[in-house]
Amino acid sequence: MPVLPDLPYAFDALEPHFDSRTMEIHHDRHHAAYTSKLNAALEGTDFENTSIPAVLSMLDKLPESKQNAVRNNGGGYVNHNLFWEILGPNCGGSPKGNIGTEIDNNFGSFDNFKQKFSDAAATRFGSGWVWLVLKSDLTLDVYSTPNQDSPYMTCDTPILGLDVWEHAYYLNYQNRRPDYVNAFWNVVNWERADSIFKEAKEDLDKTAC
Secondary structure, three states: OOOOOOOOOOOOOOOOOOOHHHHHHHHHHHHHHHHHHHHHHHOOOOOOOOOHHHHHOOHHHOOHHHHHHHHHHHHHHHHHHHHHHOEOOOOOOOOOHHHHHHHHHHHOOHHHHHHHHHHHHHHOOOOEEEEEEEOOOOOEEEEEEEOOOOHHHHOOEEEEEEEOOHHHOHHHHOOOHHHHHHHHOOOEOHHHHHHHHHHHHHOOOOOOO
8 A cells, every 4th residue: 555755855955945844744744745645545445555656547447436536646656755855955957868868859958848847737728736747668758747638647657746735835935836845946956857767767657558
């Protein structure tokens, strides 16, 4: 059954870009709630021991009464798992390694990618996420999803994700979402994103699509 992961750094490690109090509430309350509600929704089904990315790729196989809860809380669970991983102190800058090369190949330049990603974050109406994903044809794409929907639901593999729910930034940035998006680029852990990209290329069938 899903377990709430520990943050790989202290709550205040991303300051001044992401403040300590927001990180604490975001992880210990919001992510914890998605985890416990997901476990409750999966209990008694045939999917208790199935990876959550795989479950999200075949929601229609769940009992109808469970599908909405698993969609919302399963998405919230895996989305935040990735989010904590691709953030880090003393990070940011331009991507190196394979992910940097593939971003240049797919978007023309890192600046083009950054603009497309930031625009998608700024224009996502209401709550949701913005993603850099690896598609089944090994190309990269950028798009946003509403609420806690995950790219796994459409058989894409998320490489980088930014939470644009207000709970992710409101204490520090209030209604200034573009400022929060700009701050994000200072804490992106490109080394981890590169390793996620490599793993995804090697295991494109992990979502059971």
